[in-house]
Amino acid sequence: MPPISIGLVGLGKIARDQHLPAIQANPGYRLVAGADPQGGVEGLAHYPSLEAMLSAEPDLDAVAICTPTRLRYAQARQALEAGKHVLLEKPPGATLSEVEALVELAEGCPGTLFAAWHSQQAGGVEAAREWLAAREIRAVEIEWKEDVRVWHPGQAWLWEPGGMGVFDPGINALSVATRVLPRPFFLRQATLDVPANCQTPIAAELAFMDADETPIAAAFDFRQTGEVTWEVRIETDAGRLRLSHGGNRLLIDDDVVVDAPAGEGGDEPARLAAMVGQEYAGLYARFAELAAAGRSEVDVAPLRQVADAFLYGRRESVEPFEP
Amino acid sequence: MPPISIGLVGLGKIARDQHLPAIQANPGYRLVAGADPQGGVEGLAHYPSLEAMLSAEPDLDAVAICTPTRLRYAQARQALEAGKHVLLEKPPGATLSEVEALVELAEGCPGTLFAAWHSQQAGGVEAAREWLAAREIRAVEIEWKEDVRVWHPGQAWLWEPGGMGVFDPGINALSVATRVLPRPFFLRQATLDVPANCQTPIAAELAFMDADETPIAAAFDFRQTGEVTWEVRIETDAGRLRLSHGGNRLLIDDDVVVDAPAGEGGDEPARLAAMVGQEYAGLYARFAELAAAGRSEVDVAPLRQVADAFLYGRRESVEPFEP
Numbered sequence: 001m002p003p004i005s006i007g008l009v010g011l012g013k014i015a016r017d018q019h020l021p022a023i024q025a026n027p028g029y030r031l032v033a034g035a036d037p038q039g040g041v042e043g044l045a046h047y048p049s050l051e052a053m054l055s056a057e058p059d060l061d062a063v064a065i066c067t068p069t070r071l072r073y074a075q076a077r078q079a080l081e082a083g084k085h086v087l088l089e090k091p092p093g094a095t096l097s098e099v100e101a102l103v104e105l106a107e108g109c110p111g112t113l114f115a116a117w118h119s120q121q122a123g124g125v126e127a128a129r130e131w132l133a134a135r136e137i138r139a140v141e142i143e144w145k146e147d148v149r150v151w152h153p154g155q156a157w158l159w160e161p162g163g164m165g166v167f168d169p170g171i172n173a174l175s176v177a178t179r180v181l182p183r184p185f186f187l188r189q190a191t192l193d194v195p196a197n198c199q200t201p202i203a204a205e206l207a208f209m210d211a212d213e214t215p216i217a218a219a220f221d222f223r224q225t226g227e228v229t230w231e232v233r234i235e236t237d238a239g240r241l242r243l244s245h246g247g248n249r250l251l252i253d254d255d256v257v258v259d260a261p262a263g264e265g266g267d268e269p270a271r272l273a274a275m276v277g278q279e280y281a282g283l284y285a286r287f288a289e290l291a292a293a294g295r296s297e298v299d300v301a302p303l304r305q306v307a308d309a310f311l312y313g314r315r316e317s318v319e320p321f322e323p
Numbered sequence: 324m325p326p327i328s329i330g331l332v333g334l335g336k337i338a339r340d341q342h343l344p345a346i347q348a349n350p351g352y353r354l355v356a357g358a359d360p361q362g363g364v365e366g367l368a369h370y371p372s373l374e375a376m377l378s379a380e381p382d383l384d385a386v387a388i389c390t391p392t393r394l395r396y397a398q399a400r401q402a403l404e405a406g407k408h409v410l411l412e413k414p415p416g417a418t419l420s421e422v423e424a425l426v427e428l429a430e431g432c433p434g435t436l437f438a439a440w441h442s443q444q445a446g447g448v449e450a451a452r453e454w455l456a457a458r459e460i461r462a463v464e465i466e467w468k469e470d471v472r473v474w475h476p477g478q479a480w481l482w483e484p485g486g487m488g489v490f491d492p493g494i495n496a497l498s499v500a501t502r503v504l505p506r507p508f509f510l511r512q513a514t515l516d517v518p519a520n521c522q523t524p525i526a527a528e529l530a531f532m533d534a535d536e537t538p539i540a541a542a543f544d545f546r547q548t549g550e551v552t553w554e555v556r557i558e559t560d561a562g563r564l565r566l567s568h569g570g571n572r573l574l575i576d577d578d579v580v581v582d583a584p585a586g587e588g589g590d591e592p593a594r595l596a597a598m599v600g601q602e603y604a605g606l607y608a609r610f611a612e613l614a615a616a617g618r619s620e621v622d623v624a625p626l627r628q629v630a631d632a633f634l635y636g637r638r639e640s641v642e643p644f645e646p
């Protein structure tokens with residue numbers, strides 16, 4: 001099969017850090033061009049807009065969309081209607097309603113629509129899902145904490161409406177939990193700590209429950225200093241499962257079952273960036289499979305959980321955030 | 324066909340004002356009992372809980388659930404698993420995730436699950452939907468304003484997380500708009516005015532767009548004094564449609580096409596209550612049809628729009644609300 005020729009739309013931090021290297025490392029893809037009104041990337045054909053790229057590069061098979069979420073619906077629509085496969089960086093849109101509309105639209109288009117959740121590609125996630133499918137789950141604790149100043153320098157959009165604040169990393173945790181847990185779960189109570197000068201929370205405490213009343217607690221916090229904590233702990237009738245390092249390390253009763261590559265060596269940011277790099281490699285492998293099969297995959301559950309938290313959570317005003 | 328024997332769960336204001344009279348006026352139903360920990364209704368068998376009602380009245384065919392939204396998932400689940408038909412007062416749950424879980428559950432149960440949106444039953448709604456299906460829509464204006472002190476006396480839950488504030492009536496407007504407009508639409512911008520002493524908005528300005536970039540503006544306000552405004556105005560290539568009185572009066576280019584009964588006579592609250600009474604009569608007629616056909620009907624679009632507004636809207640703090 002010839003490689004998938006692909007263009008990138010939106011050449012910001014996530015495109016440069018993750019999408020470009022993931023595409024370039026995968027022989028199943030040929031990176032053709034990038035589109036961004038702010039300028040291009042050294043050595044890559046550049047267009048000021050998706051429209052310009054689509055009209056100058058009619059042989060593109062696929063488009064990966066990494067623009068601010070408010071732009072994604074119109075761009076994804078344009079690319080789907082032009083017959084392209086479309087990968088959406090997470091979250092797949094600014095609102096649930098537009099994502100649902102895209103799903104419907106994609107049903108009538110030849111291309112594949114793929115909502116990418118990179119944490120679902122973490123090395124331990126599928127093994128955890130399989131192990132849990134046969135167990136009775138007693139309790140779940142999710143802890144997803146990182147230093148916003150280290151991990152999101154200068155990302156002022158985080159604090160604006162739609163930026164989701166601590167739910168920007170927290171949605172990764174939710175994408176892991178909705179993937180590995182065998183039953184749907186839903187929010188019963190939430191507290192969102194919102195800095196007095198921001199629109200979105202810097203921390204959140206969430207209490208969910210599944211249909212069997214299993215308690216599922218999540219704590220998200222951007223005020224962590226030092227190492228990150230990206231962890232899900234699950235008590236079952238047959239032992240204790242622990243997914244750490246964003247899902248890349250899987251322990252069952254303290255035995256290491258999966259330890260994804262690049263988990264060792266270097267300083268912490270470098271190690272974690274390498275792990276996330278593996279996740280993006282997994283996303284592009286999955287996208288190629290879906291395109292070959294002519295199938296779309298749009299998991300809305302993580303974004304729906306975040307919308308539920310904003311709808312149903314109690315907001316507490318906390319001290320202003322000074323970047 | 325014998326009448327549907329039905330029990331009511333949650334005997335608060337909406338149950339007494341609307342559900343009881345609608346059921347009693349419909350010969351297709353036999354009202355068997357009510358369940359509420361706070362006490363019963365004169366002349367009706369009473370139980371302290373749904374559980375007690377289900378076990379004492381095994382021949383019940385159906386249950387209508389009018390409890391606070393946080394209780395509805397577990398109650399609906401219990402009733403569906405007991406093989407009953409279930410009607411959910413709006414909104415169908417506290418969160419979208421739990422409503423999706425109920426929809427999935429209902430697929431494997433013998434009973435019908437019906438998410439009731441009373442404004443979708445307003446007299447002019449179906450005629451508006453049909454007329455609009457063949458038109459090109461240019462612009463939409465939604466105005467839904469009422470005096471919270473007159474229409475929601477003592478309803479402190481409105482101002483708590485999940486109470487939705489002005490979206491409690493606003494979701495009626497959204498249920499009409501999502502029903503009559505031919506294409507899905509989604510939020511582009513929103514401002515929510517939240518009183519400094521409340522969790523939920525007292526007013527909201529919303530700007531939506533559909534796939535064709537048709538502008539759809541909505542203004543919700545609880546600070547209206549005097550008469551209510553419950554209106555949707557739609558400009559098309561073939562004239563101007565106006566749905567007023569909560570969808571009960573339909574005008575096309577100022578010609579009255581539908582004027583639902585009970586629109587005249589009496590003072591305003593009495594007239595509007597009578598109109599809403601017609602809407603609940605429509606809901607119970609629809610519920611009986613669905614039960615006979617063995618089909619569920621759960622329209623999540625209105626609640627999804629509200630969740631999107633909470634997720635994506637900008638919050639402005641406004642003066643405290645004093646009931």
